[in-house]
Amino acid sequence: MGRTVLSLAAIGGLCGLLLVTTHYQTKGPIQINREAQARGLMTTMLGSPLTAEIDLTASFQGDCTTWVFHKTQAMGYAGNIELRTLWRPGGAMMMRVIAHRETPGIGDFIDHTRDPWILALDGKRIDAIEQTDNVSGATITTRAILRAAQFSARNIEQFCDD
């Protein structure tokens, strides 16, 4: 019994060590890649380049007189879905998924490069977005996106009020 526990602990420890080492080796390049992807996507959403000074790690970017980006996430079927929401005065919203782990072929319709579903929400206000039907077979994924939209709308409103 004691030997079994020791063996399992040693194997778990070795795997943990390998994961920690890999994390420290790759976290720099991964961060750079993710920021570049987010910046590219936000530039496309906005239709004009973002200035280099904009801090992409902050929750909000921009100001309420022109546009505001909100960084948010929601729990999908298979893990966190990371999103960016663009809000313009008047309440028109645009959302894009930055990263997700939804099931290929079932829940990955939220990725605008694979399916135009999320593009259909472009320019709508939150009250119209809330009326969107769930996608059959991917209810949890759809609800996650709609919850993220409500969360973003609420937070951006609060951000602008402050």
Next chain:
Amino acid sequence: MTKGFIFKNAVLERNPAWAQLLGLCPLLAVSNTMINALGLAIASTAVIVGSNTCISALRRFIPAEARLPCFVLIIATFTTVTSAWLEAYAYDLYLKIALFVQIIVTNCMILGRAEAFASRQNIGNTVVDAVGTALGFALALLLLGAIRELLATGTLLANADLLFGPTAVNWPIQVMQTPLLPIAATPPGAFLVAGLMFAAGNVMLNTLKTGINRPDRGHSHERS
């Protein structure tokens, strides 16, 4: 059991794709282009060689009653490591195949070789078997990827720059101007092309075996 026999067996006769029909989910999902197929083949090779070598090295310490959780833990570790390296150094390709790299951990081809071979053999034999199995899987992936891409878009090596960088921008070859079978790029097309390809492969292998065993080749039981 010689290393040559183990290797030949792993690549051809016990090929995970066309002989055992294992690991079909990523195989069918990612083989829509040759470059996607090559990316998954490299990722699967890293996972199977790394995890099975590790399992073979630790086989005397892995408790028999907890061997499956241990195998899954080791395979999951190597899958995560491979996924992180792809995300760090081949990000564009990672965005396309990330979901399928993550499910390598559930690929029964890898767990099957861990249970049937790596946990019972020395490191040398395990490495040969793992490389052979990975090569067999890669062969099936690349062949399927090439046929599907050719039928669906008329090209070969499209988006090679995702894997090989800017130097590969001019690598894609336009073989046909009009695609013959656009459905080949879709999931139903993957099943059709893979089914026909595996059937053709098995017919060829069986013909080869029958030819070798024919009496006029001098290998019959009557003459031996």
